[in-house]
Amino acid sequence: MGYYIDLKSISIDAYKDILKNKTLIPSWKVLENDIDENLSILKTHNINNLDELLITLKEKTKIQEFSRQSGLPENYLAVLKRVVKGYRPKPNRIKDFACIGKDIVLKLEKIGIKNTLKLYDEILTNEKRNQLSRKSGINDNEIMKLTKLTDLSRIRWVNHTFAYVLLKAGYDTVEKVANADYKEMYDTIKKLNEERKIYKAHIGANDMKMVIESAQNLELEIEY
Template sequence: MRYTLPLERITLSDYQQLLLKQNLLPGRRILLEQLEARFAMLCDQGLTTVAQLAAALSSPNKLSSLAAATGIPEEYLTILRRELGSLSQKPVPLSDFPACSPAQIRSLAEESIRTSKEYWERGGATQDELFSLCDLVRINGVGAVAARAFYEAGYSSVAAVANAAAAGMLKRVSAVNAEKSYYKAKLGEKDMQFCIDYAKLLVAYS
């Protein structure tokens, strides 16, 4: 099992569905324009996985060549490349998690374990609260404070999020945040559904 999604195994079809359900930033909503047709064009070029697509967009020359071969605007492919970059979650410093034991964080640092990835990969029998938080930040868009809110709302793992219902999850997470004020962002059902769908990918491709 890997900390991040194995991009070489994620199909373009799966990624297309993820984009459709994601609450994209305003500057990236262009990706939804002719999404099905444009992804079909990419598949016609022999690109079947996210890793292959990322490689095909990895340099300006490659991006231009793909644009010429498919007729997809370079602007669209440039934004797609940026969005692809968000698929791999960066490790979170353990010290960023709210309400965790400072003594535990210091002790782990002495063992050169300082990030969510390092603690998660140690795994094994050490599946405590901190492990749960490290598991939750594997979900795209979930940072340290959101992970704490998810955990206190009863979602202690990626698998728990994958099995959640968006409306119920939003209600429980919002109730925790209303009490603890972990984050200021106003989340909706679409945000919860994206987390659920991403968690399902992590489970499916683990």
């Protein structure tokens, strides 16, 4: 367990089922073709889980080489790598959260914490959060806000702005997002943004569905 999903724990067979039930954006639709056959080819080349898949397809030259060996198209492999790599989203920087004051950012940076990945292990339990509060001089309410923003930042598609939106909309933990109805979440967030003008991008109901699916893959490791 940890900030990211352990990709060694997701077998190729398990990923077949995930892909069959996953909402795919248009540029990923190639993965819907011949799911069983294509992923079974991976297993014949001793790729048994998603961690091994990313290692095999690490660089463009490796994708080209594996394409020749397996007969799978380069474009298919490139898209597959991109989708799987999304299980490890780039952590959000603490200083990018508009709801976190500069004084708190500086206090965290003083103890070597600049992003949500670094912060994660420090906020897992009440005891750890109390220790962080004493060490940093940050009060309990701000520590809890940081905890929830860190939790939400683990979800694919969730940048610093959308983590804040989810927090303000009441979907303030991975568990709440994972258990949400995507239509209700869409309506709630749309209404919130109309009132507060937090972001300009168009985020549709289908986007909410993908966020929820991503949250459902994460371990609920933080104690609240």
